[in-house]
Amino acid sequence: MSRTPQNPATAVALMLLATAFIAGTTLMAKSLGTDTLGPPLHPLQISHGRFVFAFLALASLALVMRPKLGRPALPLHIARTLSGWGGVTLMFAAVAYVPLSDATAISFLNPVFGMLLAIPLLGEKVGKWRWIAAALAMFGAVILLRPGPDTFQAAALLALGAALVMGLELIFIKKLADREPPFQILLVNNAIGLCIASLAVIPVWVMPTAGQWAALAGLGVMMAAAQTCFVNAMARADASFVTPFSYMTLIFATLYDALIFDVVPDAVSWIGAAIIVGGAGLLAWRESVTRARLRRVAATLGGRT
Template sequence: MSDVVAPSEHASKPPAANPRLAVVLMLSATAFIAGTTLMAKALGTDALGDPLHPLQVSHGRFVFAFLFYAGVASAMRLKIRRPAWGLHLGRTFFGWLGATCMFAAAAYIPHSDATAISFLNPVFAMMLAIPFLGERVGPVRWAAAGIALIGAMVLLRPTPESFQLAALVALAAAVAMGFELIFIKKLAGREPPLQILLINNAIGVVIATIAVIAFWQGPSLAQWAVLASLGICMALAQACFINAVARAEASFVAPFAYATLVFATLYDWVVFAQLPDLISYLGAGIIVSGAALLAWREAGLATRQKA
């Protein structure tokens, strides 16, 4: 795919608009993202040997993603220029926390449920933007948030017979990723995307290495291969996403992110012979409806600001 470019400060001009390629890239990103949680599920269960701790899974994710971006940065001779270290540290900490919680949840609840709950992260980001970014939230945004949170309550199955504690861990992942989005907003436009991704994964390696020391166990050869694949898939997902939004309006490509649920369900069915139940479909549908309403509102606001 020769039209795909790596994010770099050395690009002379933005790539030409190409909505069709943008859709392909966004769908590729969702397939990679769903794949990372699928691999985390395999590593966190006995599918490949003794289960690995979620902290070790997130450690592998950052190590191999960092090696990927270090290779890209070296090939492109990237020069690190004036990084905002405080913002990078905050963004990476919450990204690491969100990934660890998501990987832990994926081992115990259906892949599609964990993915659906993760769609709450823009809702939490919206709420957090009020105190941290000084943004004002109107009734449509609050309605969208309320709808999505109702969907989360459905997926949490809050009854003594069916309550799943792991769903709360997935909810914590969404909150952490909401905080991460706040830091990403603060970093946006300050530094080249490749520099942001390289520093993000480098700091992530340090945090994840310190956190995993007490829980480290020797992975099997198969687990090493899956850990490497997980990290590379995450790096490719980030690259596909950046290239997608560079070629089309964010409001155009954002709805295609919901294909992650489709891939998550498909992977669960093919690999684990596990299909969502009626409650899962209902909760996921409500969350997606709320998130879609929020995306539509954001797109409308962006259009008016450009006018």
């Protein structure tokens, strides 16, 4: 299998585009979940629209690119898609009630939950630095939840649940990434997600307004674009180099919230977000150190054969 040519500058540009698109999806979800564009839509209908239009975008791309597709590992795809669908639905529910910056910051816990879940599900061993990173990120989440009788954000628990479920999704993505090409994973994921979301939305579906149809289409297309940019960014540079740029999602979400909804994060939001990003960044750094060590060991063993 040929390796994608490495181009760090292009990787950074693609990752920044991905973060802008991802923040844009939460902006659209907030517009749809509030009365901005008409009567608020149920989170299940918002996630249904996300899968409908994302699948249409990816299917159209597949017709143009005509990629070689193999036999998918359906049980893994179904498990991954159920996790992803549940995660985005919870996130779309959360952003209707809490600032985009808070929900986005809490979503950065998903690699932390993925690390914790990898212990029982993948048999991975977690060292001291990873535990410190997890504890730090969780402490930041507690701050964002504002655990006081007059300040507690119950809706932020939806974002926390989304991060947990999407952490589980990472486990299945790791297993799929070793078996199938990235585009096939995206296409199959969105096809299965469309089926799941179409069944789940039946009891709550209502006719969207014209503005809501446009927002649903924009949400789906931006999600497909974000996934495509993310996958291609990761293919063009080491994950340890390009992953930190994904935290720009928080900046874009804050900017969108301020411009569209006139919501400016307070000091508690900035402190909690900074601690979560710090914990997630520490985890990413530790992962890069571990991968570099494994590559050195592999190179040494290869040189002896």
